[in-house]
Amino acid sequence: MANPIRGQVHIVGSGAIGSLIAAGAQRNQISYSLTPRRPEQLTQRLTSYSGQSRWLSGNLTSKQKLGPDDLLIFPLKAYQLEEAVKQWMERLDESTPVLLLQNGMGGLETIRKLLPEHAVYIATTSHGVLKTQPHEVKHTGFGRTIFGEAPDNPAVDDEQLERVFETVSRCLQPVTWQKNIIEALWLKLAVNAVINPLTALHDIQNGGLKDERFAGHIDDISQEMVAVMQSEGYRYSVQDLVGQVRQVINATSQNYSSMHQDVKHKRPTEIDAINGYIVQTAQKKGIDVPINAFLYKKIKSLEAAYS
Structure with a gap:
């Protein structure tokens, strides 16, 4: 079995899917941080599909630079993506992998415009998640996640690819690899x-x-x-x-x-x-x-x- 990333998972925002990823990381003892637009928006509790409550540790991202062993995840609405990428791009090492979770289309073009040299991975999930209160999220429907790498990626480090896939597999299970993610x-x-x-x-x-x-x-x-x-x-x-x-x-x-x-x-x-x-x-x-x-x-x- 492959190992997850060695560094930290940085989840941009504190929305429903991002909070579900955070809960999965915490459950699997993967270091993570959440970055809400405002600290008071930080998700503090997630109710699982089975009805169990999990308190999130509430790690807020510090301003340190991200390295090749970290993973930056954008589980955002399409209209939020460009501004978020601009806020993070100065903190990324060229070898920091980026994961995009999206509903519609156009997100890859937005990321590529700003991060042309980065390894970009893409996932889409059918898990149902609802933010019921400003600090609470409920997992309302169990789904599956499809994962792949962007077709225009530069040469990808196979070990990095395996570690990113394993990280996503533990945080948003079950995950299926798809060669043609588009x-x-x-x-x-x-x-x-x-x-x-x-x-x-x-x-x-x-x-x-x-x-x-x-x-x-x-x-x-x-x-x-x-x-x-x-x-x-x-x-x-x-x-x-x-x-x-x-x-x-x-x-x-x-x-x-x-x-x-x-x-x-x-x-x-x-x-x-x-x-x-x-x-x-x-x-x-x-x-x-x-x-x-x-x-x-x-x-x-x-x-x-x-x-």
Whole structure:
């Protein structure tokens, strides 16, 4: 069995997924720190999927420089990423590995623009996690994590790759290695493009999409997604994608999507990196995606109406 990283896991932010990673690191005796935007936002307790409470040690990141044995993790909303990378880039050694956890697309381009020489790893997870109070997080749904390395990575140190993978495996288990991680991101994007805006607009849990009135919406959005994905070289059928969407709906039926929670609490959403990214890509390829465009405009109008 490989060993985790020798240094410290630095988790940027103190959001739901970041807090779940911190709890996993603490459970496996991996040194970690959390970096909320403000110290008073630090997560202090996580309630596990089985109902057990775990108090987090609450390590705040100091200002020391990160080295090749450390790991910097960005489990952030798409719109938070660029500013966060800029805040950290001066503290990174060129050989410090970086892990990006993302919902939508565009995050790798943001990191590459600022950190062109770093080894970047990418993960996407279907664990359900909810921040129930400013200092409390609840693990609401057990999922799985897919991990891979960015396709444009410089020459990667095999030992570093194994250590980063082992670290993620212990913190967000179970973890599967995927050679083409970008394809996995596209598949998650396709699922999120259905579930996120529909649950946000109709104020329902994910399981609410099992209602027959949403069947046509799911099919139509999936049809647009397949056209865009095929233009990118990913050969999925509408039936494949609808099956994936329904599988996620069933597995997370009691969960609220992140976009639902953002709209409910009047926070910026990730619509630009989800349906907005699909619309933008479709325009470049000359593909018509009217339903994705409609959903994008509806969520943007909700954001604009926040008081």
